Amino acid sequence: MSRSAHPAGPRHADVLPEGHYSAPPADLNALDSKVWARTVERGEDGVVTVGGISVTQLAEEYGTPAYVLDEADFRARAQAWRTAFGADADVFYAGKAFLSRAVVRWLHEEGLNLDVCSGGELVTALSAGMPADRIAFHGNNKSPQEIERAVRADVGRIVLDSFQEIARVAHIAQSLGKRQRVQIRITVGVEAHTHEFIATAHEDQKFGIPLAGGQAAEAVRRALQLDGLELIGIHSHIGSQIFDMSGFEVAAHRVVGLLKDIRDEHGVELPEIDLGGGLGIAYTSDDDPREPHEIAKSLTEIVTRECESAKLRTPRISVEPGRAIVGPTAFTLYEVGTVKPLEGLRTYVSVDGGMSDNIRTALYDAEYTVALVSRTSDAEPMLARVVGKHCESGDIVVKDAFLPGDLAPGDLIAVPATGAYCRSMASNYNHALRPPVVAVREGEARAIVRRETEEDLLRLDVG
Numbered sequence: 001m002s003r004s005a006h007p008a009g010p011r012h013a014d015v016l017p018e019g020h021y022s023a024p025p026a027d028l029n030a031l032d033s034k035v036w037a038r039t040v041e042r043g044e045d046g047v048v049t050v051g052g053i054s055v056t057q058l059a060e061e062y063g064t065p066a067y068v069l070d071e072a073d074f075r076a077r078a079q080a081w082r083t084a085f086g087a088d089a090d091v092f093y094a095g096k097a098f099l100s101r102a103v104v105r106w107l108h109e110e111g112l113n114l115d116v117c118s119g120g121e122l123v124t125a126l127s128a129g130m131p132a133d134r135i136a137f138h139g140n141n142k143s144p145q146e147i148e149r150a151v152r153a154d155v156g157r158i159v160l161d162s163f164q165e166i167a168r169v170a171h172i173a174q175s176l177g178k179r180q181r182v183q184i185r186i187t188v189g190v191e192a193h194t195h196e197f198i199a200t201a202h203e204d205q206k207f208g209i210p211l212a213g214g215q216a217a218e219a220v221r222r223a224l225q226l227d228g229l230e231l232i233g234i235h236s237h238i239g240s241q242i243f244d245m246s247g248f249e250v251a252a253h254r255v256v257g258l259l260k261d262i263r264d265e266h267g268v269e270l271p272e273i274d275l276g277g278g279l280g281i282a283y284t285s286d287d288d289p290r291e292p293h294e295i296a297k298s299l300t301e302i303v304t305r306e307c308e309s310a311k312l313r314t315p316r317i318s319v320e321p322g323r324a325i326v327g328p329t330a331f332t333l334y335e336v337g338t339v340k341p342l343e344g345l346r347t348y349v350s351v352d353g354g355m356s357d358n359i360r361t362a363l364y365d366a367e368y369t370v371a372l373v374s375r376t377s378d379a380e381p382m383l384a385r386v387v388g389k390h391c392e393s394g395d396i397v398v399k400d401a402f403l404p405g406d407l408a409p410g411d412l413i414a415v416p417a418t419g420a421y422c423r424s425m426a427s428n429y430n431h432a433l434r435p436p437v438v439a440v441r442e443g444e445a446r447a448i449v450r451r452e453t454e455e456d457l458l459r460l461d462v463g
């Protein structure tokens with residue numbers, strides 16, 4: 001479609017809501033390395049490649065929509081976290097961001113530990129050979145069966161989330177003749193600077209035990225008394241997509257304050273502290289995430305300083321990045337189905353996926369960018385909204401983005417930074433078949449999670 005077919009194009013910027021793009025980027029064919037996986041580039045023929053393979057070849061072999069994951073980038077980011085924190089700290093990849101058996105093997109090979117938060121994630125980790133002592137088991141409502149499975153497997157730690165769970169895990173461990181290593185997750189009253197629904201350390205929420213009112217201190221008292229538990233540390237997770245380290249500073253101060261109170265009351269110095277995950281990534285060119293070495297330096301300095309002033313031995317630190325490792329390593333590849341210009345407003349571009357493969361826009365108002373990847377274009381930019389094929393008007397993948405005005409059905413477009421919380425939150429809404437995750441590395445591609453089939457859908461429908 002030529003620009004003349006989009007007469008409203010140049011006036012689109014007038015109707016943009018405040019705070020959104022006011023002008024199209026200088027070059028719509030450019031790919032900002034901040035938001036795209038590291039091996040992504042545009043070839044001389046205009047087609048985008050990843051790991052040396054073109055998106056057109058990937059679309060032909062695996063279909064669309066598909067999550068395309070740059071394995072080399074994943075390994076490099078995992079390794080950067082591992083190296084940044086060094087041998088005196090532990091990095092637990094948060095499996096909720098995206099977990100598959102291949103991912104577990106990569107993490108194992110790169111020397112990372114793994115945080116799981118359900119029986120399903122635990123079984124995936126164990127079946128792919130992650131040593132149990134490198135697994136942390138999370139969750140605010142673990143079932144007795146899940147707890148028993150974790151204790152029997154000898155997981156490295158269970159993170160206790162409530163008073164009832166303290167008693168439950170102690171009872172199960174004791175009845176199995178074991179002493180389970182545990183941490184207590186506390187809420188320190190810090191609200192990270194992020195969307196309300198994904199900020200998890202303020203007190204009015206379902207996770208953890210509040211520090212306020214002495215509840216965390218009481219939880220420690222109980223855990224220390226129970227034979228089935230070995231209390232190794234305190235856990236705090238303050239939110240998601242965080243860029244500002246000041247929230248961690250306050251959290252560390254409060255956690256160390258609790259460690260000091262524990263030492264004073266019980267004569268025990270707990271050896272570990274976990275500061276959770278939540279470090280932000282670039283979803284658009286406006287985001288400026290920090291590098292793992294800066295984060296490691298900052299967190300280590302904060303904890304060391306707090307411990308020195310509390311006259312405590314510095315505990316072993318652990319962190320749980322999920323999004324910061326896997327998020328930037330994947331993009332979602334879609335085929336354009338229909339292009340619908342709305343005079344004076346914007347152009348709706350419908351793709352062959354939608355909220356079933358990326359719920360984050362509908363759920364969190366998340367922002368993404370998008371690019372035409374099967375060719376270049378010199379057409380004028382048009383303000384577009386990329387939407388899915390589901391029966392919901394809120395089925396939006398990219399709310400505001402500029403795409404070339406000649407975009408047409410059959411073009412391939414890709415949304416970068418979809419490695420985290422997209423496949424793991426994917427649904428079968430409208431009986432969509434969840435897309436595959438295709439890992440690409442050095443000229444080779446393979447599905448590490450295959451596309452669902454109609455047989456998969458019908459197998460669960462037992463009539």
Ligand SMILES: Cc1ncc(COP(=O)(O)O)c(C=O)c1O
Binds near residue numbers: 138277278324
């Ligand atoms: C306890 C805990 N650790 C780690 C994470 C991972 O967060 P992110 O993927 O933002 O790093 C989460 C996310 O909700 C969490 O709840």
